[in-house]
Amino acid sequence: MGSLEGKVAIVTGCTAASIGRACAMGFAMAGAKVVATGRTVAGGEETEKLIRDAGGDALFVRQDVTVEDDWKRVVQTTIDTYGRIDFLVNNAGEAVVKPIEELTHDDLTFLRLVDLDGPFLGMKYSWPHMVAAGGGVILNMSSIVGQKGMPNGTAYGAIKGAQLGLTRTGALEGAAVNIRVNSVHPGMIWTAGVPDVLGPDAEKMKPKMAAMIPWGEAGESHHVGDPVVYLCSDAAKYITGVEFNIDGGAGAR
Numbered sequence: 001m002g003s004l005e006g007k008v009a010i011v012t013g014c015t016a017a018s019i020g021r022a023c024a025m026g027f028a029m030a031g032a033k034v035v036a037t038g039r040t041v042a043g044g045e046e047t048e049k050l051i052r053d054a055g056g057d058a059l060f061v062r063q064d065v066t067v068e069d070d071w072k073r074v075v076q077t078t079i080d081t082y083g084r085i086d087f088l089v090n091n092a093g094e095a096v097v098k099p100i101e102e103l104t105h106d107d108l109t110f111l112r113l114v115d116l117d118g119p120f121l122g123m124k125y126s127w128p129h130m131v132a133a134g135g136g137v138i139l140n141m142s143s144i145v146g147q148k149g150m151p152n153g154t155a156y157g158a159i160k161g162a163q164l165g166l167t168r169t170g171a172l173e174g175a176a177v178n179i180r181v182n183s184v185h186p187g188m189i190w191t192a193g194v195p196d197v198l199g200p201d202a203e204k205m206k207p208k209m210a211a212m213i214p215w216g217e218a219g220e221s222h223h224v225g226d227p228v229v230y231l232c233s234d235a236a237k238y239i240t241g242v243e244f245n246i247d248g249g250a251g252a253r
Contacts, residue, residue, distance in 0.1 A: 003030060003031045004027060004030040004031045004032040004086075004087075004229070004232065004233065005031035005032075006031070007027075007031070007032040007033070007084075007086040007087065007232075008032060008033045008034075008035070008078060008082040008083075008084050008085055008086050008087070009024075009027040009032045009033070009034050009035070009086065009087035009088070009089065009232070010034075010035045010037065010074065010075075010078055010085060010087070010088050010089070010122070010126065011023050011024045011027065011034060011035070011036050011037070011089040011091055012037045012038065012063065012065050012089065012090055012091050012092035012118070012122065013037070013038055013065075013091040013092030013093065013141075014036035014037060014038050014043075014044060014047045014060070014091070015038030015039065015040040015041075015042075015043030015044045015046075015047065016040070016043050016191070016192045016193060017191065017192040017221065018191040018192055018193055018221055019091055019141065019186065019189060019191060019221050019224045019225065020036070020038070020047075020089075020091040020092065021036075021047050021050070021221065022221035022222045022224060022225030023089050023091060023224070023225045023228045023229075024036045024047055024051060024058065025047075025050065025051055025054070025056070025225065026222070026225040026226055026228060026229040027087065027228075027229060027232070028051045028054065028056025028057065028058055029054065029056060030229050030233075032086070032087065033057045033058070033059075033082045034051060034056065034057070034058040034059070035058070035059050035060075035061055035074065035077065035078045035081070035082070036048060036051075036058055036059070036060050036061075037060070037061050037062070037063035037065075037074055037092070038060075038062070038063065038092065039062065039063070039064055041060075041062055044060035044061075044062060045060050047060060048060040059077075059081055061073070061074050061077050061078075065090075065092045065114060065117075065118030065119075065121070065122065066113040066114055066117055066118055068121055071121040071122060071124075071125045072125060075125045075126055075129065078129075079129060084129065084132070084133045085126050085129040085130055085133065085136065086130065086133055086135075086136045086137070086232075087136060087137050087138075087139075087232045088122055088123070088126045088130075088136070088137075088138045088139070089138075089139045089141065089228060090118060090119035090122050090123070090138070090139065090140045090141060091141040092114065092118055093114060093115050093118075093141060094110065094111060094114045094115065095111075095143075095153075095156050096110065096111055096155055096156055097150075097152045097153055097156065097198075098152055099152055100152075100154045103154060103155050107155050108155045108158070108159070111155050111156060111159040112159050112162075115156075115159045115160060115163060116159050116162050116163055116166065119140045119163060119166060120166060122138075123138055123166070123170055123181075126138070127179070130177075130179050131177045131179070134178060135177065135178025135179055135180075136178075136179050136180075137179070137180045137181075137182075137231065137232040138170060138174070138179065138180070138181045138182075139181075139182055139183070139184050139228060139231060139232070140163055140166065140167050140181070140182075140183045140184070141183075141184050141186070142160050142163050142164065142167075142183040142184060142185045142243070143156070143160050143185055143186060144185050144186070144187050144245060144247050144250055144251045145157045145160055146159075146160025146161045146163060146164055146183075146185065147161075147164075147185060147243065147245075147251060148251065148253075163183065164183060164243065167181055167182065167183040167241070167243075168181075168241050171240045171241030172241065174240065175240065180236075180237070180239065180240035181240060181241065182231055182239060182240060182241065182242050182243075182244055183242075183243050183244065184224065184227070184228060184231070184244050184246065185243055185244060185245045185246065185247065185251065186219065186224050186246050186247060187213065187219060187245070187246065187247025187248055187250040187251065188209055188210070188213060188218045188219060188247070188248070188250070189218065189219040189220065189221060189223065189224055189246075190206065190218040190219065190220060191221055206218060212250075213247075213248040213249065213250050214248060214249030214250065214252065214253070215248030215249050216248075217248065218248075219246065219247070219248060223246060224246050227244065227246055231244060
């Protein structure tokens with residue numbers, strides 16, 4: 001893939017043993033400087049420490065991606081600390097999974113704020129700095145649910161589907177200024193946050209869910225983190241405006 005030495009990445013949602021932390025670690029091990037963000041200070045500081053202990057360069061900045069002023073502060077801190085922005089991974093996200101008759105308008109609003117408004121604000125405030133750096137890469141962390149739907153995922157699928165429009169339009173605008181914009185679509189990735197969505201019996205459900213995946217097993221965070229680094233490398237310089245699935249074949253059904 002080549003080195004990312006001298007590059008700077010912002011990765012949101014990095015406060016747990018999750019996709020965001022795996023992406024941040026992957027960037028750092030490829031030589032990039034990383035600004036890792038999230039709402040939970042202890043978890044974010046742990047991510048920073050893990051990267052530094054492994055020989056990487058990282059800084060944790062507390063952030064709520066739904067707050068515009070937080071985005072301004074994260075971007076300005078990145079510029080003040082590292083002088084540039086090359087990569088943005090809009091990884092922070094939430095899911096609400098329940099039957100449509102139980103969903104509330106507040107559920108939809110909550111998902112929109114985190115999964116759509118957050119990425120929009122990140123793109124908006126990072127964009128001019130990427131232009132100044134001669135280009136960059138933006139990855140919006142989506143889901144296969146945004147492509148094909150899922151029972152009990154009405155609100156989540158709707159917002160993730162809207163996120164695809166943000167990505168595609170960003171790719172068309174970015175082509176003129178050397179900014180690539182893609183969406184990443186994980187399938188069943190077993191992270192620390194899975195029980196929050198599936199409930200306390202999540203571990204008991206794991207074998208049954210894994211059997212439904214063509215590859216036969218649930219994914220791990222690094223299965224997403226490694227391709228994210230690839231998509232930001234020069235090896236992927238002709239890839240923009242695509243939906244990049246990482247799902248063990250689930251999206252082929």
